[in-house]
Amino acid sequence: MALFHVRMDVDIPRDLDEQVRTDTVAREKAYSQQLQREGTWVHIWRIVGQYSNISVFDVESADELHKILTALPLFPYMDIEVMPLTRHPSAL
């Protein structure tokens, strides 16, 4: 088990076909909710005032996280920043 803090900044081009946009966002939601149900996508929070989220993933490896992130339907329209996490020595 490895935890990763992930920031996703979404920037969908304004001229993207409306139907493609709607379909891509719907597929993104279904994909993320499936991973949340499975316990892999542990947290997803909106950053106030931005089309961005902060997420926490619980995966086996960086390779697994890479596969998950690159399969996101919105991946072509995102900047993604990943921070690997380890347990803080003062954590209870």
Ligand SMILES: O=C(O)CC1=CCC(=O)O1
């Ligand atoms: O809206 C976002 O922050 C992008 C996104 C990731 C998972 C999801 O459902 O939307």
